[in-house]
Amino acid sequence: MTKDFSPDVLNERRLEAVRLRLDGHTVAEVAKRTGLSAPTISAAWKAFREGGWEAVPIRQRGRPKGEGTQLGTGEHQLLWQCLADQPPAPLAAWNTRALAKAVAQATDKAPSPRTIDHWLDDQGLKPTPLALEGVERKRSTAGRWVRQQVMPIVEQINKGGGSNWQGGVRVVTQTDTTSRRYQLYLHGKRGALFTRCLASPPNADDYLAMFERLAADGPAALIFHGAFFQASPEIRRWLEQNPQMQLMAVPADAL
Amino acid sequence: MTSLTHLQRLEAESIQIMREVVAETENPVMLYSVGKDSAVMLHLARKAFAPSPPPFPLLHVDTRWKFRAMYEFRDRMAEDVGMDLLVHINPEGIDKDINPFTHGSAIHTDVMKTEGLKQALDKYGFDAAFGGARRDEEKSRAKERIFSFRTTQHRWDPKNQRPELWKLYNTRKHKGESIRVFPISNWTELDIWQYIYLQNIPIVPLYYAAERPVVERDGALIMVDDERMPMEPGEVPMLRKVRFRTLGCYPLTGAIESEADTLPAIIQEMLLTKTSERQGRVIDHDSAASMEKKKQEGYF
Numbered sequence: 001m002t003k004d005f006s007p008d009v010l011n012e013r014r015l016e017a018v019r020l021r022l023d024g025h026t027v028a029e030v031a032k033r034t035g036l037s038a039p040t041i042s043a044a045w046k047a048f049r050e051g052g053w054e055a056v057p058i059r060q061r062g063r064p065k066g067e068g069t070q071l072g073t074g075e076h077q078l079l080w081q082c083l084a085d086q087p088p089a090p091l092a093a094w095n096t097r098a099l100a101k102a103v104a105q106a107t108d109k110a111p112s113p114r115t116i117d118h119w120l121d122d123q124g125l126k127p128t129p130l131a132l133e134g135v136e137r138k139r140s141t142a143g144r145w146v147r148q149q150v151m152p153i154v155e156q157i158n159k160g161g162g163s164n165w166q167g168g169v170r171v172v173t174q175t176d177t178t179s180r181r182y183q184l185y186l187h188g189k190r191g192a193l194f195t196r197c198l199a200s201p202p203n204a205d206d207y208l209a210m211f212e213r214l215a216a217d218g219p220a221a222l223i224f225h226g227a228f229f230q231a232s233p234e235i236r237r238w239l240e241q242n243p244q245m246q247l248m249a250v251p252a253d254a255l
Numbered sequence: 256m257t258s259l260t261h262l263q264r265l266e267a268e269s270i271q272i273m274r275e276v277v278a279e280t281e282n283p284v285m286l287y288s289v290g291k292d293s294a295v296m297l298h299l300a301r302k303a304f305a306p307s308p309p310p311f312p313l314l315h316v317d318t319r320w321k322f323r324a325m326y327e328f329r330d331r332m333a334e335d336v337g338m339d340l341l342v343h344i345n346p347e348g349i350d351k352d353i354n355p356f357t358h359g360s361a362i363h364t365d366v367m368k369t370e371g372l373k374q375a376l377d378k379y380g381f382d383a384a385f386g387g388a389r390r391d392e393e394k395s396r397a398k399e400r401i402f403s404f405r406t407t408q409h410r411w412d413p414k415n416q417r418p419e420l421w422k423l424y425n426t427r428k429h430k431g432e433s434i435r436v437f438p439i440s441n442w443t444e445l446d447i448w449q450y451i452y453l454q455n456i457p458i459v460p461l462y463y464a465a466e467r468p469v470v471e472r473d474g475a476l477i478m479v480d481d482e483r484m485p486m487e488p489g490e491v492p493m494l495r496k497v498r499f500r501t502l503g504c505y506p507l508t509g510a511i512e513s514e515a516d517t518l519p520a521i522i523q524e525m526l527l528t529k530t531s532e533r534q535g536r537v538i539d540h541d542s543a544a545s546m547e548k549k550k551q552e553g554y555f
Contacts, residue, residue, distance in 0.1 A: 232486065232491045
């Protein structure tokens with residue numbers, strides 16, 4: 001409950017809780033009136049007794065804004081350049097760790113993967129994974145597709161010790177130049193993001209380079225949204241020759 | 256006395272034009288391209304002659320390259336309205352397998368649409384043809400009169416048009432001449448959408464935004480509607496949320512990226528747009544004043 005409050009609201013409630021405690025209300029009564037949990041009320045009361053009213057408000061959460069590693073224009077350009085290129089093997093696309101390493105090697109800065117993650121977020125390059133669990137239960141075409149086509153393959157890959165991936169392609173606008181980019185992205189275990197951003201729509205070679213690395217370590221399943229692979233003879237041919245790769249294209253407007 | 260809304264005035268004008276044509280000509284026909292303007296024109300025709308069906312057939316000059324959804328819609332509509340649907344495909348175009356990819360948009364349009372239309376009008380002897388062109392689409396359509404006279408060779412002379420003062424139309428024609436009549440010429444794209452919304456007129460689903468497979472060609476988003484669409488080496492179509500402001504032959508019709516999947520959303524989008532719907536038509540980019548040239552040669 002307490003986690004849902006903004007820092008300002010939480011501080012007001014903590015001060016109110018101390019005032020109520022001073023008025024003789026029990027912790028249970030205060031909890032009911034302020035919506036705070038009993039440990040939070042006790043913590044506020046303890047802080048008041050040790051440091052007075054000034055000690056009751058909580059400290060600012062996290063690191064103050066602007067104290068993290070700042071990426072300059074040069075690093076921005078370098079990151080976009082990296083994203084346009086192939087990532088180092090065996091990666092199918094760039095992750096935050098590889099991007100951080102690339103920046104550290106090319107510049108005198110050593111941004112953390114978390115800094116790169118924030119940069120991806122700022123650039124609008126963090127698509128959310130497909131919400132398959134919600135769709136699976138639906139009595140719709142999409143729900144049937146997930147139940148009948150996706151889940152059996154996912155389970156088969158899991159049993160065989162292979163890897164399951166989700167991914168897609170979409171158009172994004174580069175914030176600093178407003179030029180359009182075509183983002184290829186993958187979500188691996190626990191939603192880890194792998195991505196590339198190209199200046200033109202990805203062609204069969206771009207997709208196949210990614211598929212080859214995904215399937216290099218054994219069976220792999222990829223649920224992919226945003227491309228119409230049926231129209232590409234190169235990809236159809238590759239999939240026929242590489243049965244360890246199971247590609248499931250998300251039907252249009254299914255999700 | 257209550258005054259009419261602007262849509263009611265446009266509707267009344269269009270109905271008057273249609274009745275005038277039926278009264279003054281011998282063998283009229285309605286050109287039916289399956290798009291939204293045709294849908295509105297057909298709706299107006301049904302209103303003009305209700306409770307009977309309109310006293311003329313529908314003519315679709317087919318090129319064999321329309322969207323699949325358009326063919327499905329055309330056949331369903333013809334059944335629903337109970338009118339005769341004449342479909343004409345230029346046999347010469349079939350023999351030579353004229354298509355937009357091998358022959359280019361200009362030849363494809365000339366053979367399959369312009370020549371096809373002229374053949375159909377001659378074949379059935381139609382002396383008046385309703386068309387769904389609007390002034391706001393393109394500059395040559397803006398200056399064309401509602402009653403547009405054509406020579407025996409179906410040519411249009413933009414320098415020799417009849418005045419249409421106080422909405423009085425001179426329908427007298429010389430032997431062999433025919434008339435192209437544009438009952439919704441004074442409507443705008445926004446009027447069309449508002450009318451479709453208010454009258455609940457069925458339209459082809461391609462007008463609504465949905466995820467569709469498209470490729471980028473010369474800045475236009477071209478939908479991959481069937482297996483005849485040749486891919487560039489390595490090209491992979493992307494699924495993008497798009498809709499069409501205008502419908503024609505699918506390889507020559509550009510989609511726009513849009514989230515408008517309902518009529519109110521489309522109307523909202525129309526209120527903000529600053530470009531003509533014809534910007535999506537590849538055939539309009541052929542050469543300077545290409546539409547006027549095509550119209551002079553007989554294009555509708």
